[in-house]
Structures are given as structure tokens and as C-alpha cells.
Amino acid sequence: MNHEETVEIGDKIVNVLKTIYDPEIPVDIYELGLIYDVLVNDQKQAKILMTLTSPNCPVAETLPKEVEEKVCALEEIESAEVELTFDPTWTQDMMSEEAKLELGFL
Template sequence: MMNDDDSVMEPPQIVAPLEHPLWPEIKAKLKTVYDPEIPVNIYELGLIYKVELGDGNNAKVEMSLTAPGCPVAGEMPGMVQDAVRAVDGIGDVEVELVWDPTWDPSRMADTAKLQLNMY
């Protein structure tokens, strides 16, 4: 259960296994990944659309970028894969870059909007 302070740090549209025991550490690792051009982590930017955990704690992550022409488009999925793979107890990690739905600022957590002066 989130308290009011935690809710502003959550992207409003993420689909994730919130009750899974590995989720808190996965989320923490995702928050260590930054787009070098934006001073907010990709989790709070709302670039992580979906995280699934299957048999053997294998993870599948669907993510997007702020724009298709993002200069780190080729590197970002690998950065996310490395971050999730660092979670103790995780199995294989697959990261898929998706463009539907298109990312927009409504996907950001309130903390990201505050950091980027978007309020």
C-alpha cells in the first residue's frame, strides 16, 4: 500500500507486479537509469510501460523513449536490461522498445514534473 508521499513518485500508467517480492528492488534499479539529456530517471519519466515477471523470475520490460529520434535509443534498452538483471533472484531479462502508445508527459510521475518545472 502506498502512502500519499509514495504516490507522487509513481508513474500513473505503469503496469507492474506491485505485489511481487522482487518488485521493490526492480523499481529501485530502474530508477538508477537516466537518459543523459534529461535529469530525471526513466522510471519517473514514465518510460517504463510494463514489467512482467514469469516462471523463474524471468522479466519482460516494455519501455519507450521520449522521442523516436532519441540519441540513446540504441543504448537505453541495454541499460534497462543491465539494471533489472542486477536484481538478486531475477532470471532472464528481455527489454522491448515500443512506440504504441506514444510517450507523452501525462505518463510522468509528479516528482518528474516537479523536477522539470512542468507544473
């Protein structure tokens, strides 16, 4: 897989992530800054490093599964794995300008 293909697949993954919303906040998980990294290897396996707004988040069980399922549904991806981390801890500073505007923080 060449660099252009990798970038194209990465963009498709980001577009999928932008369709997934935190149920308590009307902003998608990508704009919220919950996605720390997206990696795709030559075997078309995706690994997503993400966090939650808090370790006690009510969707701690379901949100990572939803991310895995939706990324796996892309025809360019063979498998997807989501790794949850709380290092660094999520803060409102990690939100995009668009998310801050949407939530009235700007």
C-alpha cells in the first residue's frame, strides 16, 4: 500500500468517525477530540487510539465497539481494533474549534 492509498483510507476512516456521536454531547467523537490516533498497516488492519470524556462515561462499553464496527464496515479495511486510553486525560482544549463553537465555548 503506498502513501496515497494510506492517506485515502485514513480520510475514509475519519469520515466514518465523524458519523459517531457521544450520546451526551451533540458533537461527533472526532471533533470532540476523542480520537488520538488512527493507524493502518499494509494488511489493511486499522488501529484507533481513543479516549472518552471521562473514565466513568456511560458509553465506555458501547462506543469503542461502535467505532470498531463502523471502521470494519469500510471495504478497504480487513479488521479494526480500538484501544482506549486515558493518557493524556481528555480536556475541552482537545475539541476542534467547530466543536467549541457548536457547544458555545467560543
